[in-house]
Amino acid sequence: MSFDQREQSHNLVMEGSVILLGMRIILDEIRTSSDGSDCKSLSKGFVSAMLVLQEHYRLVVGEDDEGIADHGLVENLVRQSGVAIQFNQYLNREDIAYTIHPGHSVSFSHRQAAEEVSSTLPGTLTLHFHNYRDIAAWIVSHPQPYRQLEAALADGAQKIRDGALVAFPTETVYGLGADATNPIAVEQIFAAKKRPLYDPLIVHVGDQKQMDSLVTEITERAEQLMKRFWPGPLTIVLPKSPLVPSIVTAGTPTVAVRMPSNPIALALIRLSGKPIAAPSANLFGYTSPTTAMHVHQQLGDACAAIIDGGACTVGIESTVISFLGETPKILRPGGIDQQAIESCIGPVRSDVEEVADASMVSPGLMPSHYATTTPLWIVDDLHEYASRSDVGVLLFGESGEVFHGPVEYLSKKADPAEAANRLYQAMRRLDGKSLSLLVVRLLPETGIGIAVNNRLRKAAVNTSSKKN
Ligand code: TXA
Ligand code: MG
Numbered sequence: 001m002s003f004d005q006r007e008q009s010h011n012l013v014m015e016g017s018v019i020l021l022g023m024r025i026i027l028d029e030i031r032t033s034s035d036g037s038d039c040k041s042l043s044k045g046f047v048s049a050m051l052v053l054q055e056h057y058r059l060v061v062g063e064d065d066e067g068i069a070d071h072g073l074v075e076n077l078v079r080q081s082g083v084a085i086q087f088n089q090y091l092n093r094e095d096i097a098y099t100i101h102p103g104h105s106v107s108f109s110h111r112q113a114a115e116e117v118s119s120t121l122p123g124t125l126t127l128h129f130h131n132y133r134d135i136a137a138w139i140v141s142h143p144q145p146y147r148q149l150e151a152a153l154a155d156g157a158q159k160i161r162d163g164a165l166v167a168f169p170t171e172t173v174y175g176l177g178a179d180a181t182n183p184i185a186v187e188q189i190f191a192a193k194k195r196p197l198y199d200p201l202i203v204h205v206g207d208q209k210q211m212d213s214l215v216t217e218i219t220e221r222a223e224q225l226m227k228r229f230w231p232g233p234l235t236i237v238l239p240k241s242p243l244v245p246s247i248v249t250a251g252t253p254t255v256a257v258r259m260p261s262n263p264i265a266l267a268l269i270r271l272s273g274k275p276i277a278a279p280s281a282n283l284f285g286y287t288s289p290t291t292a293m294h295v296h297q298q299l300g301d302a303c304a305a306i307i308d309g310g311a312c313t314v315g316i317e318s319t320v321i322s323f324l325g326e327t328p329k330i331l332r333p334g335g336i337d338q339q340a341i342e343s344c345i346g347p348v349r350s351d352v353e354e355v356a357d358a359s360m361v362s363p364g365l366m367p368s369h370y371a372t373t374t375p376l377w378i379v380d381d382l383h384e385y386a387s388r389s390d391v392g393v394l395l396f397g398e399s400g401e402v403f404h405g406p407v408e409y410l411s412k413k414a415d416p417a418e419a420a421n422r423l424y425q426a427m428r429r430l431d432g433k434s435l436s437l438l439v440v441r442l443l444p445e446t447g448i449g450i451a452v453n454n455r456l457r458k459a460a461v462n463t464s465s466k467k468n
Helices: 003-032 039-061 073-080 132-141 145-161 183-193 208-214 220-229 263-272 292-299 338-345 352-361 416-431 448-459
Strands: 096-101 105-110 124-128 166-168 175-179 202-204 234-239 254-258 319-322 329-332 376-378 391-396 407-411 437-440
Touching: 105 132, 105 145, 124 145, 145 166, 145 175, 145 263, 166 263, 166 292, 175 183, 175 263, 208 254, 220 234, 220 338, 292 416, 376 448, 391 416, 407 416, 416 437, 416 448
Parallel strands: 202 254, 234 319, 376 437, 391 407, 391 437
Antiparallel strands: 096 105, 105 124, 166 175, 234 254, 319 329
16 A cells, blocks of 8 residues: 555545544434424534544644645535534524534524614624634634624724724725725834835725715716626726825825625724725735734734634635726726626726736836745646645646645635635645745636636746746
């Protein structure tokens, strides 16, 4: 038996025994509960099963914790136990119902939504995570999810009004927010991120009135896009009003605005009563954050508060489109693809190719963006790196290859949207492994794959494949 075969069979045995163990705990809980329909025991059983799974995994595999989700252990567990598990009366609470979905998300509903939950959050809130371990951690640290989130939002809104920095989740990436009308507050964003003052910020709005206050005119096509894609991952560049301080727009006469769809982001903006300027909450040039922990690791000290709303669903930044010229122009590909935009307003131009060419002409002159500390190479053939245990691989789709270094799947089923969602998380995970090199192949250049490739090209240190 080769080393790989031994390891594989060992893993199979481990998976089987861990699943059986988890299932036994749940079944025991159900059996001993007074009423089979009482889900309190089931929820307890599930949480303890998760903890046992985690501990078992740690003992067998080592400290590489997030592997639980990677190995599909908990997915199997959830699937076998009836797809979704109701977390009624979790921790003796009768007002919250939890549902854990196999796709790494948890919904919780407030039973007395009408009376108890203010208009800030919807009665059912679904949070997404990169893996089940993160779901378990969030639930354990938020025994009163609505009350805690609402308290965090009220506190965050007050801090925004006071001129402090608050990090918050959006559907794209986490933002580092400040009151966009307060230049002193905005200056702190640049300082915290070490971001040059020539790079303008996106302003986030919670309603149409705020939008109207930030710009001097809204062209017809911009209006159409807003109707179609807001709230959502689309940023619109228009002439700015005097309300917007010049530090926000890096001295340019235009402002970039978007209305995020993440309910926590919307609640924060609406509660604060301020438009919120927010770049991605990472150090300038580094990989963007898709969890509160990512923000904490790089900017924990700079933030007056970090609101933890799980993982971002889109996973890469918004599409930025400018309405300054005759024909609208996409300045940055992102969550909404060009085809969707064109189906709404007709032909648009795109800067993407020009940007790729510019970095071809003068590689190194362009500041790198979205980059890992470990060098990332875009390659045509991953096979060349398969025998290197010091090389991490970002993989799109299944591969028959056995890689000796660590592998992070962007999407096993080769789904570009899933790849976007996992991209930064995967880059960060490999970056934490002290490897010599990370390698990746570009995705097919369609839909959101274009935006993923744009980020990979900017993050990569080599330029050999930049034209692919
Ligand atoms: O999804 C997103 O857009 C995230 C979340 C937090 O909303 N934000 C984000 O911000 O990606 P940031 O700062 O990392 O990227 C903002 C991009 C930059 O490429 C910047 O140059 C461009 O938007 N931008 C901002 N204002 C602009 C303006 N007035 N004209 C042209 N480009 C602008
Ligand atoms: Mg950024």
